[in-house]
Amino acid sequence: MSIVTRSKRIFSIVQKSNKNPRLYSSVSANGPNEPIISSSILGNQTTSSTPPPPPPPPEGAAAGKAGGQPWSFLKYTLIAALTGGVATAGYATYAYTLEEVDEKTKALRASAKVSVTDDMSSFDKFQAMLKSATMTVPAKLVELYLDLRATTEEHVRGFTEPSSEMLLPDLHPQEQHVFTLVLDLNETLLYSDWKRDRGWRTFKRPGVEAFLEHLAQFYEIVVYSDQQAMYVDPIVDRLDEKHCIRYRLSRAATRYQDGKHYRDLSKLNRDPRRVLYVSGNALESCLQPENCVPVKPWKCEADDTALLDLIPFLEYVARHRPADIRPVLASYQGRDIAKEFIERSKEHQKKMQEQKQQGRLWRR
Incomplete structure (x- = not known):
């Protein structure tokens, strides 16, 4: 077959394929069609017009924006007035x-x-x-x-404030001359200690029973603590088996001030001239320092005798009944009252002996 005849046959086949869509689709499916599709889309975008403008806002929105200024002014005015x-x-x-x-x-x-x-x-x-x-x-x-x-x-x-303006009832008319001895509890009459292996334990100060029993003959004894009543009552029950303590005052009877609970002796319903407050932390826990009798705080020392050493001074006060105890306590300020009282007693005895000797000489 000649070259011319082959060329004519190929040309006729090409013409027939252009007229037959099935043949065209089958041929184009064998090749990539993405570039064709993408190019047609890009062509459509370039020929399209600009996008339409957004729709206008509703009428209520413009009215709300215009009317919001007076409302915001009123709101800020009210906030400023409230703050002021x-x-x-x-x-x-x-x-x-x-x-x-x-x-x-x-x-x-x-x-x-x-x-x-x-x-x-x-x-x-x-x-x-x-x-x-x-x-x-x-x-x-x-x-x-x-x-x-x-x-x-x-x-x-x-x-x-204390739970009452008068923490104690009135004294009996026959006891108007009796002095009131107010005692702190912790580190004065006893000491409470906690350890992990045994929990809480409370220890009695040496000589506390003899101290209470002896002074109950001369004083109205009151325990005044800053602990809760649920702690004070059972402790005092075990401590005072002979009922030497007349009254117990707990935290509800204290005055809370500057983060601490203070004993306010002015609320006791007693004459302040006849009130003594004995405590290991007297000046730090009482609002009336002029009535305080400081003693050494006790922390389980076995050889402690502070309470027993204080008995002679307290007995002397109860027997001689000074008109006002506050000037007497002021004369002991800054000193150990028990030791100073013994020294003054010795000096007083020396003077009395000297006066007796001088009196004998004059008689001769």
Whole structure:
């Protein structure tokens, strides 16, 4: 077959394939069609027009934006007024007592109560009503502050003040001359210690039974502790089997101040001239240092004799009954009372002996 004849046959086959779509699809499926498809899409994008503008916002949105400014101004005004009121109330609470605030705001609260009479002119009536309406809100806020502060201080006082203004009942008329001996509990009459292997244990100070039994003849003995009553009562029951202690005062009877519980002897319902407070931490735990009798704190020393050494001084006071014990205790300030009393007693005995000798010489 010649070359010309072969060429004619190939040309005729190509023409027939262009007219037959099935033949075209079968041929194109054998080759990659992605470049063709992507090029057609890009061609459509270049010929398309610009995207349409976004739709206009609804009418309510524009109105809300325009009307939000007055509302936000009112909101910030109320926040500023509330902040100023809270700051003023805080400063008044810190700087003034409730009675002082009540006295200073009387004029403000009275200005809200304006009386309108018939003989007043219309302008005066309007002016009075306007003033009353203007001052009503501040006056009501001040009254609300006073009520809230009074209620709060009453609740706080229940936790910080002694449970009663008179912690002890009145003395019997026949015991008006008797002195009151107030004793601390921990590190004075006993010592409580905790260890992991045995837990809590309480130890009695050497001579505590003899101390209580002897001085109960001369004094009204009161235990005053800053511990809870659930701890004080069972301890005192075991400590005082002969009932030498008349009264027990626990934490509820103390005054809470500066993070500590203090004994307030002014609430005992006793004459402060006849009250002595014995404690190993007397000056740190009592609000009346002039009535304090400090002793060495006890921490389980076996050879301790502090309580027994103090008996002669306390017995001397009970027998001689000074008009006021506070000047007597002031003369011992900064010294060991038990030792100083022995020294003074010895000096007093020497002077008495010297006076006796001088008296004998004069008689001769």
